[in-house]
Amino acid sequence: MQTSFEHFALASMMGQADAPPKANGSLCFHQSWERQAFGLAVALARDGHFEWEEFRQALIAEITAWEASHARDDPEWDYYECWLDALERVMRSQVLPGLATADPAGRVMD
Amino acid sequence: MTDRFAYPQDREKRNAARVRALEALLIEKGVITDQTVDKVMQTFATEMGPFNGAKLVARAWVDDAFKALLVTDTMAAVTQLGLPTGAAGAEGEHMRAVANTPDVHNLIICTLCSCYPWPVLGLPPYWYKDPSFRARAAREPRSVLREFGLEVEPSKEIRTWDSSAQIRWFVVPERPDGTQGMSEDELAALVTPETMMGVAIALPKAA
Numbered sequence: 001m002q003t004s005f006e007h008f009a010l011a012s013m014m015g016q017a018d019a020p021p022k023a024n025g026s027l028c029f030h031q032s033w034e035r036q037a038f039g040l041a042v043a044l045a046r047d048g049h050f051e052w053e054e055f056r057q058a059l060i061a062e063i064t065a066w067e068a069s070h071a072r073d074d075p076e077w078d079y080y081e082c083w084l085d086a087l088e089r090v091m092r093s094q095v096l097p098g099l100a101t102a103d104p105a106g107r108v109m110d
Numbered sequence: 111m112t113d114r115f116a117y118p119q120d121r122e123k124r125n126a127a128r129v130r131a132l133e134a135l136l137i138e139k140g141v142i143t144d145q146t147v148d149k150v151m152q153t154f155a156t157e158m159g160p161f162n163g164a165k166l167v168a169r170a171w172v173d174d175a176f177k178a179l180l181v182t183d184t185m186a187a188v189t190q191l192g193l194p195t196g197a198a199g200a201e202g203e204h205m206r207a208v209a210n211t212p213d214v215h216n217l218i219i220c221t222l223c224s225c226y227p228w229p230v231l232g233l234p235p236y237w238y239k240d241p242s243f244r245a246r247a248a249r250e251p252r253s254v255l256r257e258f259g260l261e262v263e264p265s266k267e268i269r270t271w272d273s274s275a276q277i278r279w280f281v282v283p284e285r286p287d288g289t290q291g292m293s294e295d296e297l298a299a300l301v302t303p304e305t306m307m308g309v310a311i312a313l314p315k316a317a
Contacts, residue, residue, distance in 0.1 A: 006153040007236030015242050015257065022259035025302070025310025026156050033126035036133060039147030046150070049141065076118070081125055088132065096135065 005046040012052065018059045021079055034080035041087045050094040058086035156302050162193045163230035163280060164301035166207075167312075168294045171285040180207045180282060194229045205230065208271060209282040210308075215262045216281045217255065217308035219247045220273040227278035231303045238307065248272075258309040281308045288314040 003011075010027075013019045020038070021028055029035040045052040062082035070077065136142045159168070169191060170177035180187040184207045188194075205227050208216045220226070226234035237243050247254045251268045255261075262268055271279040283305040289297060304310035 003236065003239065004153055006150055010154070011236050011240040011243075014237060014240050015246055015254070019257060022257065024260055024313065025258050025304035027154055028259060031122055031126065033122070033129040035151060036129045036147055037125075039150040040129070040133060040136070040142070043142060043146045043150045044136075047142075078121070078125075081121070084125055084128055088128070091132070095141065096139065 005052075006042055009042050009045060009052050013056065016056075016060075017063060018056055020083075029080075031080075034083075037080055037084045037087060041083065044087075044091070044095060050090050054094075055086060055090050058090050059083060062086045062089075156304060157232060159298035159301040160295060161230075161232055161303070163227075163303065163306045164298040165191060165193070165294075166230060167282055167301045167306065168298035170209075170282050171289075171297050172294055177209065177282065181209050188230070204276065205278045205280065207280055207282050208269070210284045210311075212284070213265075214267050214269055215255075215308065216279075217247060217251050217268060217270045218273060218279045218281060218306075219244050219270055225273035225275055225278050227273070227280050230280055231306055235303060235307075237309075255309060258304075260310055280306045282306075283308075283310075283312040286312050286314040 010020070027038070029038070041055055044050060045055055059082060062085045063079075066077065066082060133142070133144075133147070137144055159165070166180060166188065170180050176187060176190070179190070184205050187207075188205060210216055220238070226238060228234070243254065248270055251270050252262060255268070273279050283301065285297070286300065289300070300312050300314070302310060302312075305312045
C-alpha cells in the first residue's frame with residue numbers, strides 16, 4: 001500500500017524521543033500556531049527543502065537541550081516551541097539562509 | 111512572581127508571531143502557498159462517522175441483541191446492516207468484533223502484515239502499518255496507548271488482538287456517558303476508526 005510522505009514522516013517519530021503529543025489517538029494542538037508549525041515542517045520536507053531526518057535531528061537536539069536544563073516535570077515544557085526552534089534552525093541552514101528571528105510583533109528583522 | 115504568571119501568554123503570542131512570520135516569508139518567496147499547511151493537515155484528519163464501522167457500533171450501542179450478535183457472529187451482524195463483508199474473492203477472510211467493557215480495553219494490532227478490516231474502517235491509518243507500533247503494542251500496550259494520548263486505568267485489563275489474513279479484528283468501543291437520547295446517526299458521529307482499533311475511546315462530543 002502506498003504511503004504518503006506526511007504519514008511516513010509522522011510514523012518515523014513513533015515511540016521516539018521526538019514523538020509529537022497526542023490526545024485520544026490523534027495529534028493534538030493547543031494553539032493554532034502549533035498546528036501551523038507542524039504543517040510547515042512536514043510540507044517543506046515533503047517538497048524537498050530539507051530532509052525529514054535532518055529536521056528530526058534538530059528537533060531531538062532542541063528537546064535534549066531543554067531536558068538538560070529543566071526538570072522532567074517542568075510545567076513550562078512546550079513540545080511545539082522546540083519544534084519551532086528546530087524548524088527555524090533548519091530553515092536558516094537550508095531554505096532561507098538570510099532568515100532572521102521575528103520580533104514579538106511578528107515582523108521579521110533583518 | 112507576577113512575571114511567572116504573565117509569561118505563558120506572552121510566550122504563546124511570541125511563538126504565534128514567529129510562525130506567522132515564517133509562513134508569510136515562505137509565501138512571499140513562493141516556497142509555499144497559503145493553502146499548503148491546510149492541505150498537509152488534511153492528510154492527518156481523523157475520519158468521523160458515519161462510516162460503516164461507526165454504523166455497526168452505533169447500532170450495538172442502542173440494541174443489546176445486535177451487540178451480542180456483533181461479538182458472537184460478526185459477519186452475520188455486518189450482513190444484517192447490509193454492509194460489505196470483505197474483499198471480493200478473499201475466501202476465509204472474516205471480521206471479528208471485541209467489545210470494550212468497564213474492565214477490559216481491547217487493542218488491535220497486526221504483527222505480521224497489515225491486515226486491516228477496511229470494509230468497516232476504510233483505509234488503515236499511517237501508524238497501523240508501522241512495524242514499531244505493531245511490535246511495541248504487543249509487548250507493552252499500556253505505554254504505547256499512553257503515547258497515543260490514551261491513559262487506560264491501571265485496574266483495566268488490556269487485551270491485544272492480532273489480526274491476520276484470516277481474521278480481522280475490530281473493537282466495539284464503550285458508549286460514552288452523556289449520550290442518552292441521542293439518535294443512532296448522532297451516536298455514529300462519535301465513532302472514529304481510532305476508537306475501533308482501540309487507540310482511542312469514544313467521547314460524548316465529536317472532537
